[in-house]
Amino acid sequence: MGEAVGLLPILNEVGSIRLVIDGTLSSGAIDRLLVVDDGSTDGTLDELKGAQVRWPQLDLELRSDQRGLGSALLHGFREAVQRYPFDRLVVLDGDLSHDPGAIPDLLASPYDLVVGSRYVREGRIENWNASRRLISFVANSVARCLLRLPVKDVTSGFRVYRRPLVEMIIDHAACGGYEFQVETIWLAALHRYSIGEVPIAFIERKVGESKLATPEEAWKFARFVMSKAFIHPRSKTPGVISSRAGRSS
Numbered sequence: 001m002g003e004a005v006g007l008l009p010i011l012n013e014v015g016s017i018r019l020v021i022d023g024t025l026s027s028g029a030i031d032r033l034l035v036v037d038d039g040s041t042d043g044t045l046d047e048l049k050g051a052q053v054r055w056p057q058l059d060l061e062l063r064s065d066q067r068g069l070g071s072a073l074l075h076g077f078r079e080a081v082q083r084y085p086f087d088r089l090v091v092l093d094g095d096l097s098h099d100p101g102a103i104p105d106l107l108a109s110p111y112d113l114v115v116g117s118r119y120v121r122e123g124r125i126e127n128w129n130a131s132r133r134l135i136s137f138v139a140n141s142v143a144r145c146l147l148r149l150p151v152k153d154v155t156s157g158f159r160v161y162r163r164p165l166v167e168m169i170i171d172h173a174a175c176g177g178y179e180f181q182v183e184t185i186w187l188a189a190l191h192r193y194s195i196g197e198v199p200i201a202f203i204e205r206k207v208g209e210s211k212l213a214t215p216e217e218a219w220k221f222a223r224f225v226m227s228k229a230f231i232h233p234r235s236k237t238p239g240v241i242s243s244r245a246g247r248s249s
Contacts, residue, residue: 002087004107004160005080006033009072010094014043021051021058023100024092029107032084035094036061036076038068059083069157070180074173077166089161092116098158102200106160111196113165113188115151116158118202123153127204139221143182146229150195154182158200165193178217179224186228 006024010017017035024030035048037060045062052058061079063072073091080089088107092098098116106114117123119140125133136155143154155178161169168191175183188195 003031003085004029004088004090005084005086006030006090006092006103007073007076007080008033008035008092008094009038009069009076010035010040010044011038011066011072012040012042012044013094014040014047016096017044017047017094018051020092020094020096020100021048021055024103025055025057027100027103029103030057030090031086032057032059034059034061034076034080034083036063036072036079038063038072039066068177068180070173070178070183071176073180074170074176077170081163081167081170087163089163089166091157091159091161093157097203099201099203102158102198106158106198109160109196109198110194112162112193113185113195114160115153115156115185115195115197116200117151117153117156117197118200119152120197120199123197123199123201125202125204143221143225146225147182147186147189149182149185149189151185151197153197154185156200156202157181158202162193168193175220175224177220179221182221183224 008020021033021035025033033055035058037044037048048060052060061076063075077089080086090103090106092100102116106116118125140152140154143149144151165188169184169187172187173180173183185195
């Protein structure tokens with residue numbers, strides 16, 4: 001089994017980042033961990049530097065301004081490919097909403113793209129109110145149906161990517177915001193990579209401010225889905241691709 005590298009895109013996570021780093025690296029499933037900070041101003045950088053003292057496997061990539069989740073992830077993809085000879089790239093949030101203890105379960109799945117899913121059997125969401133659950137469910141359902149994606153949770157940020165898929169995404173991705181999450185699944189399906197889901201527990205953050213999608217981000221998400229589904233139908237995913245089909249790993 002090849003090297004597994006972790007990627008954390010973060011912004012202002014002073015209250016949780018040390019716990020996420022400790023949990024991720026103490027699991028023994030990750031060989032290196034790259035943190036991409038998108039211009040934190042709350043003391044997160046001090047926490048990161050302190051974590052480096054304990055964890056020599058921790059690398060930092062500091063960006064000076066806030067350019068969006070998709071931009072940070074794509075930057076992290078490029079840096080990971082340049083820095084490490086990894087086989088799989090593990091991506092999770094820096095706010096403890098994703099349990100680092102679930103990383104081995106995602107790594108055990110054989111697919112090119114493994115999505116930690118809230119919406120498959122045994123997956124769950126904790127501490128969300130009814131309106132947030134409804135918005136998330138509707139957004140996922142609409143994107144999945146219109147783009148014919150073989151995934152129930154297209155917006156989950158807890159994922160494992162195999163290296164060839166990461167390299168393809170670097171070459172083709174164009175989205176800089178939250179819509180990057182659905183774009184990467186769409187690209188994987190379009191290029192016939194295998195995709196699977198593993199149930200996870202998504203736990204709403206207990207410290208710091210929740211980074212809900214802004215109206216601008218929601219518009220970008222909707223615009224991407226509508227563009228691929230209706231405006232450019234020839235680029236739409238060619239048929240439903242089973243999560244158990246595609247390239248062999």
